[in-house]
Amino acid sequence: MMNGSKRDTGRLIASGLMLLALFSSIGSFGHAATSLSLPVQNDSLALTVNPDRSVGVGWNTTSSLGTITQNVSSLFTPGYAIHSSSSFSQQSSAVVQTSTIQYQLPPSAGSIFNSISLTATQTGLTGSGSLTITTIPTSTITATFSTSPTLVKVNATAQLQFSESFFAGTPLANQTAFQTVWNRTFGNVTWTDMIASQIENATGHFVTVTAFNGTVTYPTTNSASINIGFVAVPSHAGTDFITVLDNILGPFGGSGLDPIIRSVLNLQTGETVNLTYNGSTYTLTLQSTTTYVSDLDAQVNKLKTQYLQPLLAVFPAGTAPPSLVFLNATSITISQMSTTSDLDLSAGTSSTSLKGLLLKPPTVGSSTNFTIPGLFQTMGKTPTLGVNLTLIGGSDASNQVKIVVPAGTPQPSSTTSNSATWTNLQDASMLSAVEFQVQPLPNGLLAFLVSPVGIAIEAIVAIAIVAVAILYMARKRATKSPMPVTSGPTLSPGLGPSPPPPTP
Numbered sequence: 001m002m003n004g005s006k007r008d009t010g011r012l013i014a015s016g017l018m019l020l021a022l023f024s025s026i027g028s029f030g031h032a033a034t035s036l037s038l039p040v041q042n043d044s045l046a047l048t049v050n051p052d053r054s055v056g057v058g059w060n061t062t063s064s065l066g067t068i069t070q071n072v073s074s075l076f077t078p079g080y081a082i083h084s085s086s087s088f089s090q091q092s093s094a095v096v097q098t099s100t101i102q103y104q105l106p107p108s109a110g111s112i113f114n115s116i117s118l119t120a121t122q123t124g125l126t127g128s129g130s131l132t133i134t135t136i137p138t139s140t141i142t143a144t145f146s147t148s149p150t151l152v153k154v155n156a157t158a159q160l161q162f163s164e165s166f167f168a169g170t171p172l173a174n175q176t177a178f179q180t181v182w183n184r185t186f187g188n189v190t191w192t193d194m195i196a197s198q199i200e201n202a203t204g205h206f207v208t209v210t211a212f213n214g215t216v217t218y219p220t221t222n223s224a225s226i227n228i229g230f231v232a233v234p235s236h237a238g239t240d241f242i243t244v245l246d247n248i249l250g251p252f253g254g255s256g257l258d259p260i261i262r263s264v265l266n267l268q269t270g271e272t273v274n275l276t277y278n279g280s281t282y283t284l285t286l287q288s289t290t291t292y293v294s295d296l297d298a299q300v301n302k303l304k305t306q307y308l309q310p311l312l313a314v315f316p317a318g319t320a321p322p323s324l325v326f327l328n329a330t331s332i333t334i335s336q337m338s339t340t341s342d343l344d345l346s347a348g349t350s351s352t353s354l355k356g357l358l359l360k361p362p363t364v365g366s367s368t369n370f371t372i373p374g375l376f377q378t379m380g381k382t383p384t385l386g387v388n389l390t391l392i393g394g395s396d397a398s399n400q401v402k403i404v405v406p407a408g409t410p411q412p413s414s415t416t417s418n419s420a421t422w423t424n425l426q427d428a429s430m431l432s433a434v435e436f437q438v439q440p441l442p443n444g445l446l447a448f449l450v451s452p453v454g455i456a457i458e459a460i461v462a463i464a465i466v467a468v469a470i471l472y473m474a475r476k477r478a479t480k481s482p483m484p485v486t487s488g489p490t491l492s493p494g495l496g497p498s499p500p501p502p503t504p
Contacts, residue, residue: 040064043387049401049436050394053370054333057357065348080104080346087338088356094269095296095335101286110282112136118275118286124265125149125241129273137161139172149240154230162222178224179216186214186228199232206244208235260307267292267299297333304332326361326374333358365435373432386424391434393418395441404435 041063048056086099105113112135120129126148133141143156160172167173171181185191196209211231218224234244242265246258271290277283293299308328312320337356344350363370393401395418403420405411410430412420422431 044390045387046390046392047375048392048394049372049403051396051399051401051438053360053363053367053372053436055359055361055372055375056394057354057359059352059354061350061352063350065350080106080344082341082343082345084341085339088335090294090335092294094294095292097288097290097292099286099288099290101284103284103286105282105284107282110279113277113282114138114279116275116277116284118273120145120273122147122271122273123268127271131275137163137166149242150234152230152232152241154228156226156228158224158226160224160226162224175218175221175224182214182216182226186226187216200235203244204248206235206239206247207232207241256310257307260303263299263303263306267296269293297331297335300334301331304328322374323378323380326378329362329374331360333360368438370436371433372436376432376434377429379428381427386426387428388421388423389425389428389431390419390421391431393436398441399438400441402437402439404437406433406435409433 041061044060046056046058046060048058050056082101082103084099084101086097088095088097104110114134114136116131116133118129118131121127122129128146129144131141131143135141139158139160141156141158143154145152145154147153160178162172162174162178164173171178179187192212192214196212199209200207209230209232211229214226214228216224216226234240236243242258242261245261246256249257269291271288273286273288275284275286278285305328308324312324312328315321334357336358337354339352339354341352342350359375361372361375363372365371391403393403395401400418403418405420410422410425413423414421420434425431
């Protein structure tokens, strides 16, 4: 879980930037708004039921953010967007996840930066990295970090250039403005102690901040040189940050997760992160590559069972929630999953999608005619009311799945030859009786062979085979027969006695 949070850091950064823009807009212009329209979200869920009774999951969400972004949109050029994507791929020796986040800075902010770069590596709780930023006028900010199971350490240095014309009205306008802000923050022991205390309080005092301080010098009247350091360690000897997390989650029902967290971290064999900046388009690109064990799906399902079994054990026999029982009995395949997300602030729209997630849920019935009540009952009224749900009949080399909606079940809003769609579905559990029938493909070999055309062709082929066999046997007998023997001279071909003349 810690590892999952780390991999989502880029997405959180993007969300934070969006929220910052939204709150800044509301704070500056909100009182001028004359009307407010709330965000509108449309969700569609596609479940592909395959002949082997597995279920592929596809999810799409599109949203109109409403007038809440009207004032913000004026700050961005048309087409401005935050885009993110992530995909898993199964390779021979590992499962590899590649993720990309692209964030375009507004021109007013982007024109400040010359370059931004980040490189980092991480395995479990051990990692290191370096971030370097250069700005106009020439300033350089460098931060390095290192983590281990028992230590988090960050060091940052900066060489800043002040400019009255370029940074007017900001702390970087001149030395006086910068010193005023510094004295309220890193130059104030009360402030740094307060930040350290907030971190310790948030972790239930299982983490201790042993250093958080900064120094500043002024090489010239128009420049500053600063250093900031931060160090945090577990509060109790003999513990590491996994134990810390287990203790933090204890009050929320997460006690005893220590071995599961360690097992999750062991699934990752390495991660690299790189951030680059394109000064001509003001685009930040964050790319990460994470490698996992080759049997990731099997290990994930093992951990899922390991996590759910203690929860199921709490309930007396036969009283556990059906959804919990269903999840425990369902295997998950994530090694081919991919996600995308786009936020267009100029248009006030957002969209997300997921595909490639595969479930193998328990079914009711035979292998060729079954229902999946547990799936629909577990979905119930989630993820949202009013979702557009499409059931798709999947296929393989020889079979396809036909969807049959029995009487008494809400009928689909639309259908195709292999799908059924319910628009604005309020409760997915009402589809528990939908049947999935596995049938031979119409163009499959078996179906062809038993068709009239197939039978006719088979007859022609059989006749041809018999004819060839008869000719072969006849020729074989002919080659074994003795040739006739004659005496006298051998006549030349085409020569012989002339026929007698006609009688007068």
